[in-house]
Amino acid sequence: MKTPLLQVKNLNKKFLVGKGWFQQPSYVHAVHGVNVTVNAGETLGIVGESGCGKSTLGRCILRLIEPTDGEIVFEGQNIRSLQKADMQKLRRDMQMVFQNPFDTLNPKLTIQHILSEPLIAHGIPKRERAAMIEETLEIVGLNKSHLSRYAHEFSGGQRQRIGIARALMLRPKLIIADEPVSALDVSIQSQILNLLQDLQEQFSLTYLFISHDLSVVEHIADRVAVMYLGEVIELAKKEELFQRPMHPYTQTLLSAIPITDPDEKKERIILTGDLPSPSNPPQGCKFHPRCWACMDVCKTETPPFTEADGRLVACHLYTK
Amino acid sequence: MTNVLEVTGLTTTFSRNERAFKVVDNLCLQVKRGESVGIVGESGCGKSVASLSMMRLLSKNGSIAGRIQLNGADLLRYSEKEMQKIRGKEIAMIFQEPMTSLNPVLTIGKQLSEGLEKHEGMNRVQSRQRVLELLTQVGISRANEIYHEYPHRLSGGMRQRVMIAMAIACHPKLLIADEPTTALDVTIQAQILDVMKKIQRELGMSLIMITHDLGVVAETCDRVLVMYAGQVIEAADVRTLLRSPKHPYTMGLIKSTPHNAKGQKRLHSIAGSVPAPDHYPKGCRFAPRCEKVMPVCLEQNPPLLDVDQQSECRCWLYRENRESTAVNG
Numbered sequence: 001m002k003t004p005l006l007q008v009k010n011l012n013k014k015f016l017v018g019k020g021w022f023q024q025p026s027y028v029h030a031v032h033g034v035n036v037t038v039n040a041g042e043t044l045g046i047v048g049e050s051g052c053g054k055s056t057l058g059r060c061i062l063r064l065i066e067p068t069d070g071e072i073v074f075e076g077q078n079i080r081s082l083q084k085a086d087m088q089k090l091r092r093d094m095q096m097v098f099q100n101p102f103d104t105l106n107p108k109l110t111i112q113h114i115l116s117e118p119l120i121a122h123g124i125p126k127r128e129r130a131a132m133i134e135e136t137l138e139i140v141g142l143n144k145s146h147l148s149r150y151a152h153e154f155s156g157g158q159r160q161r162i163g164i165a166r167a168l169m170l171r172p173k174l175i176i177a178d179e180p181v182s183a184l185d186v187s188i189q190s191q192i193l194n195l196l197q198d199l200q201e202q203f204s205l206t207y208l209f210i211s212h213d214l215s216v217v218e219h220i221a222d223r224v225a226v227m228y229l230g231e232v233i234e235l236a237k238k239e240e241l242f243q244r245p246m247h248p249y250t251q252t253l254l255s256a257i258p259i260t261d262p263d264e265k266k267e268r269i270i271l272t273g274d275l276p277s278p279s280n281p282p283q284g285c286k287f288h289p290r291c292w293a294c295m296d297v298c299k300t301e302t303p304p305f306t307e308a309d310g311r312l313v314a315c316h317l318y319t320k
Numbered sequence: 321m322t323n324v325l326e327v328t329g330l331t332t333t334f335s336r337n338e339r340a341f342k343v344v345d346n347l348c349l350q351v352k353r354g355e356s357v358g359i360v361g362e363s364g365c366g367k368s369v370a371s372l373s374m375m376r377l378l379s380k381n382g383s384i385a386g387r388i389q390l391n392g393a394d395l396l397r398y399s400e401k402e403m404q405k406i407r408g409k410e411i412a413m414i415f416q417e418p419m420t421s422l423n424p425v426l427t428i429g430k431q432l433s434e435g436l437e438k439h440e441g442m443n444r445v446q447s448r449q450r451v452l453e454l455l456t457q458v459g460i461s462r463a464n465e466i467y468h469e470y471p472h473r474l475s476g477g478m479r480q481r482v483m484i485a486m487a488i489a490c491h492p493k494l495l496i497a498d499e500p501t502t503a504l505d506v507t508i509q510a511q512i513l514d515v516m517k518k519i520q521r522e523l524g525m526s527l528i529m530i531t532h533d534l535g536v537v538a539e540t541c542d543r544v545l546v547m548y549a550g551q552v553i554e555a556a557d558v559r560t561l562l563r564s565p566k567h568p569y570t571m572g573l574i575k576s577t578p579h580n581a582k583g584q585k586r587l588h589s590i591a592g593s594v595p596a597p598d599h600y601p602k603g604c605r606f607a608p609r610c611e612k613v614m615p616v617c618l619e620q621n622p623p624l625l626d627v628d629q630q631s632e633c634r635c636w637l638y639r640e641n642r643e644s645t646a647v648n649g
Contacts, residue, residue, distance in 0.1 A: 049505035155593045156363075185362035185532060185594075190576035190587035197586065212505065219578035219587065256510040258535025259579060262559045270514055271507050274475045 004073075005174060005206050006038040006061065011070030013053075013060050017279055028279045030056040031067070032230035035305070038174070043200065043207040045221030045238070047214055047253070051275055053230040054210045058176045061208070062094055063087055074174070092122050095167035099179035101159030105151035111137075111162055112147040118169045132169065139202070140165045140195060157188035161195065168199065176208045181216060193220055214257050218242050226250050229278055229286045232305065235312040246313045248293045285316065293317060324493050324526045325351040325374070325411075329386035332366075332373045334597075336381060341597035344370045345550040347386070348624075349528075351494065356520065356527040358541035358558070360534060360573075364594050366550040367530045371496045374528075375413055376403050391493065409439045412487035416499035418479035422471040428455075429467035432486050439490045454485040457522075459515050477508035481515065488519055495520070498530045513539055534577060538562055546570050549595055549605040552624060556631035566633040569606050604636065612637060 013031040030053045038044045048054045060067040063079065072079050079090060098104040105114055115133045124132070134144055140161040151159060160180060167175055177196070181189040197220065199205055211217050217224055218238060225235045226247065234247040245251045255269045271290045276282055282289050288298040297316050308318035332344040344366040351357050359367045373384050376395060388395040390410060398406065407413075415421045423431055432454065433447040442450065448467070455463035458481040471479055480500060487495055497516070501509040517540060520527055529540050537544055537558060544561045546554040546569070554567040565571045574580060575588035592609040595601065601608055607617040614636060622636045 049507065157593055186534075186573055187362060187576050187590040188593060190578070190589035191591075193578070194586050194589055213578075214506070215577065215579040219581060252507055256506040257579070258509070258513070258533065258539045260534040260538045260562050260574060260577060261580075262538055262562050268510060268514075270510055274477055274508070275505075 003040050004037045005040040005075060006208070007071070007073040008034055008036045008057075008061060009071040009073065010035060011057070011060060011072065012068045013056055013065065014068045026279060029230050029281070030278065031060060033305075034070075034227075034230075034232050036225055036232060036235065038206055038208055040173070040206055041200075041204050042222040043209050043220055045217035045224040046208065046210045046227060047212065047217050047224060048227035049212060049253075049275060051229075051278060052227040053278075054212075054227050055178050057227070058096070058178050058208060058210050062091065062096055062176060064096070089122075092170045093172050094174045094176070095170070095172040097160075097163050097167045097175060097177040097180045100183050101156060101163045102151075102183070104163060105159060107151055110148050110150055114151070114162065115147075115166055115169060118166060122170055136165045136168055139199070140168070155188075156184050157191060160184060160188075160192050164192075164195065164199070168203070171203060172205070174206045174208065176210070178210045179212065180209075182211065182213065189216070196220065214253060226253065229276065229281050231286065231314065232312075233287070233314045237311075240311060246308065246311065246318060247287075247315045248291050248317070249287050285314075322353060323350045323389075324353050324391060325349070325528075326389040327374065327386065328389075330370065330373060330388060331385045332369050332378065332382055333385070334382050339598070343382075343550055343597055344373060347552060349545065349552075351526045351528060353493075353526060354520070354524045355543065356529055356541045358529045358531065358537040358544040359547060360531060360537055360544055361547035362532055362594055364549075364596070365547040367547050368498055370547070371413070371498050371528065371530050374496065375407060375411060376400075377407075377413075405439070408435045408487075408492070409490045410492055411494045411496065412490070412492040414480070414483050414487050414495065414497045414500045416502050418476065418483045418503070419471065421483060422479060424471055426470075427467070428469055428471065428474075428482055432482070432489060435486065435489050450489070451485075454489055455482070457488075457519065458482075458485045459511070460485075475508075476504055477511060480504060480508075480512050484512070484515060484519065488523065488525070491523060492525065494526045494528065496528045496530070499532070500529075501536060502531070502533070509536075516540065534562065534574060535579070546573070549600055550597065551605065551634060553606065553634040554631065555624070555633075560630040566627050566631050566638065567606075567635050568610050568612050568637075572611075604634075 011031055011034045014027040014029050017026055017028050019025040034057060046054045056065060059065040061072055079087065116129050119129045119132060137143060142161055181192050184192060200207060209217065209220055221238050223237050224241045225232045228249050234250050245254050252269045252271055255267060273290050284300045285298040285303050288294045295316060303314045303316045303319060305312060305314040327347060327349040330344060330347040331342060333340045333342050347370055361367045372378055374388055384396060429451055432451040436442045436447040436450055451467060452463045455466055460466050460481055501512050504512060531537060541558050543557050545552045548569050554570050565574055572588060572590040576590060578587060581587050590609050595605065603618040604621050607613050616636050622634050624632050624634045625638045627633045627638045
């Protein structure tokens with residue numbers, strides 16, 4: 001029953017950052033040749049540090065940002081060739097939940113208004129709207145009495161529930177959640193994660209779950225893709241990735257999570273240096289200047305993203 | 321060992337529209353020489369206000385009561401001028417967002433020398449020498465170049481290193497770090513925590529680590545206070561707190577971190593949210609969210625009770641302990 005709902009093939013996004021009369025235009029290659037498949041009903045986690053292109057990838061998939069090239073196949077249809085109006089219709093099936101519920105809810109509108117907007121945009125008749133809004137609001141754990149209030153009257157967790165209700169309004173198939181719990185406190189974070197899991201079961205949703213927080217991804221995802229400077233460098237089933245990370249960067253990331261168990265001592269890998277500037281990435285493997293397993297070949301040749309031990313990884317350690 | 325800092329009954333009140341809100345309520349805290357104490361809590365629990373109160377950096381509508389003794393001298397008796405001599409020299413602070421705490425129009429070198437010239441009376445040449453040493457100490461390899469750079473040219477991790485260098489410039493006895501790694505990525509966070517631990521060891525400095533992340537506490541602290549709605553609800557050494565938490569809130573907090581839920585489908589969650597300072601409930605402030613709530617919890621706010629040798633806890637579940645100690649004592 002593994003049917004791909006979404007296939008991203010060789011997706012690229014370049015942002016123009018500098019251009020002058022006598023200057024070569026310079027680009028930031030935010031997403032670089034990304035290939036991922038999301039199966040119906042699963043949760044694909046995308047992790048990486050800030051600036052690795054994970055949010056840009058999410059937005060490119062919905063064409064909120066127009067990708068430079070590559071294919072996005074949703075239910076067998078390449079949506080990159082769709083006209084604007086057709087794309088608009090398709091967004092009924094693909095929705096997004098954003099990180100900061102404080103910025104993404106219009107402060108001038110009541111919750112009723114915020115939640116009816118997607119219904120109006122997709123031509124749902126007025127008489128059906130009220131019932132749909134109430135039903136969805138109850139599903140996310142709020143109730144009718146909240147409808148006439150404004151966003152500022154809610155706590156962070158409640159606002160994120162409203163953000164989720166808005167995405168859920170049209171019963172989409174795919175939800176791209178971009179750091180949905182990063183702005184929330186731990187006790188509220190677990191409420192929202194549980195809600196997302198319940199909704200997935202109830203509406204057989206597919207999630208693309210973008211986060212920098214590895215332990216959150218470990219909890220919610222089925223498969224995980226790790227990104228570094230615009231590229232996916234490792235993709236594996238959650239259990240495999242967390243128990244036996246292959247790429248040196250993934251190993252570093254996992255070892256860097258502070259754990260709450262005082263007795264669980266682990267070898268910590270501490271990287272030297274910062275993330276290189278994405279406008280001027282290193283030659284060869286992009287991770288080589290910070291990698292402790294760096295070999296000569298890494299400095300010159302980009303490792304291919306290929307199968308090793310039945311998993312996908314981009315590292316010369318595993319190429320023959 | 322002697323206490324570097326002794327805070328007794330610290331209460332910080334903010335007044336607005338002729339109403340007063342107790343944001344920190346009766347906080348007691350001792351920090352020994354070379355010790356790290358963590359203050360943990362969710363947003364709005366008063367942990368940042370507590371630290372700003374200790375530095376006396378509150379805005380005008382905030383007032384502080386209680387005693388804050390640094391090496392025996394009460395900071396609340398000092399005038400603002402005298403306080404300026406303490407800040408940076410005796411107590412230093414690192415903030416969450418290094419970009420907003422560094423001056424964007426001054427070079428790194430200039431900002432770091434300022435404190436040295438003011439507190440230590442160094443001249444330009446001496447302070448430059450010292451700044452370069454400091455930058456190297458916090459793990460910045462190109463100290464000579466960074467000296468002339470402006471903050472916007474540095475990455476988040478580098479800026480936080482500069483903040484640490486600035487904080488330790490005058491060998492403070494106590495460093496207060498308010499969410500020093502929250503704005504950083506995990507790999508950078510690991511670097512910064514590593515630098516902080518190294519420097520604390522080298523200088524024998526005491527540290528107050530304010531954070532919402534129990535993982536960071538487990539890595540860096542010896543003792544922990546857990547705050548909820550302005551009050552300390554549990555205090556213990558780090559092992560005891562993480563291994564056998566006493567307060568239902570601490571238990572819930574530890575259980576709801578995804579890392580501790582290995583293999584479980586659903587996460588443990590604490591229902592509801594933190595009350596605002598003007599809506600604190602009558603009894604225990606955690607009672608409306610508590611799984612183990614009893615009738616007495618809704619009536620009376622429990623005091624901080626000794627549970628055993630290791631931990632103190634603000635919860636009526638441990639009432640018998642107090643009664644038995646009362647009988648024995």
